[in-house]
Amino acid sequence: MDSPSHSSVIIIGAGISGISAGKVLAENGIEDMLILEASDRIGGRIRKENFGGVSVELGAGWVAGVGGKEPNPVWELASQSGLRTCFSDYSNARYNIYDRSGKIFPSGVAADSYKKAVDSAIEKLRSLEANLDSEVTEQPRSPKTPIELAIDFILHDFEMAEVEPISTYVDFGEREFLVADDRGYEHLLYKMAEDFLFTSEGKILDNRLKLNKMQSHLAVAVEID
Ligand SMILES: Cc1cc2nc3c(=O)[nH]c(=O)nc-3n(C[C@H](O)[C@H](O)[C@H](O)COP(=O)(O)OP(=O)(O)OC[C@H]3O[C@@H](n4cnc5c(N)ncnc54)[C@H](O)[C@@H]3O)c2cc1C
Structure with missing residues (x-):
């Protein structure tokens, strides 16, 4: 046209x-x-990008919210289009964080760092509430190094951009399907x-x-x- x-x-x-x-x-x-x-x-x-002859999703990879009380329009479209998907319960999914030398950063250490950051933020909030009149000059520390940024992304931004209850899961259901189709999502x-x-x-x-x-x-x- x-x-x-x-x-x-x-x-x-x-x-x-x-x-x-x-x-x-x-x-x-x-x-x-x-x-x-x-x-x-x-x-x-x-x-998606072609990587070594296979399609790799660089962005969205899952159709989230399936099997609930309302039909998920993305899932309906995926079904109509014959998009190949696999049920995903994450039991065989693995997230790795690598350090600069290429070694896997132990997930326990990443989880500890995250917990420490959350505990420290809560502590700061409590002290802020307790000293409402006193001026707080110190800003919460945000991640700066590549490893801190990676930990922050995988443990925080990736999962918690939306507060619970997450409407996708409430309305459309809790099942998730990984897109496994060469044509890509x-x-x-x-x-x-x-x-x-x-x-x-x-x-x-x-x-x-x-x-x-x-x-x-x-x-x-x-x-x-
Ligand atoms: C790594 C990653 C993994 C994800 N995994 C999932 C997942 O598994 N399942 C899921 O459901 N969602 C997932 N998401 C989220 C999902 O990809 C997004 O919610 C969805 O694609 C957003 O679509 P959109 O059209 O709203 O915005 P976008 O996809 O961001 O599209 C906006 C478009 O607007 C264009 N644009 C912006 N500004 C202008 C301008 N001024 N003029 C002209 N064009 C402009 C941009 O170039 C872009 O093409 C993931 C996202 C990322 C980044």
Whole structure:
């Protein structure tokens, strides 16, 4: 489809949110949209790389939240698209942290460091509460060295970005499935895109999708009848 001279909607970013938004708009009769994507591909944090002849997911790898009271739309799409997945209970998953010499950093040491950091943060909070009037000058210590950053990521950011209860698990269920498909998790995005963008041989050729276009300033024009 040619790039429209006037677009009712501009979608910024062609990750799963942007592509889903475009699909929903198209299903509701709004076709004159423009999708601006800063990078040279769709998918955002869903991306794969070829590594030694196999597909390796660099971003999202699991469909989380399956088997609950409400159907998970990502799981439904995965099923419709025939995406290969395996039930995952993490019993055979292994996380390793390596030091700079390439040796595995013992997970017990990592867990101890984490516990010490949490204990010290709690201690500081308690003392802050106890001395509300006194000025606290010392800032909580944030991770700085590569090993501290790795520990902080794997033990904290990776798991705890969302506070409990996590709505994904409450609504959609607690089961998780690892995507094990050569086409990658991103295959779902191409399947979604096929529904409303012009594609040929797995490539998106629709001028309403603009890759390498970063939206830096947003001007919104509202028409009032
Ligand atoms: C390492 C890792 C592992 C993960 N594992 C899982 C998992 O197992 N299961 C799971 O469900 N989720 C997982 N996630 C989270 C999941 O990948 C994200 O929640 C999801 O992909 C976010 O999609 P999005 O479209 O909202 O944002 P994004 O994927 O970040 O897409 C945003 C897009 O907008 C573009 N963009 C940003 N700013 C602009 C601009 N100004 N102009 C134009 N374009 C712009 C970006 O280039 C990008 O393509 C993981 C994430 C990471 C990083």
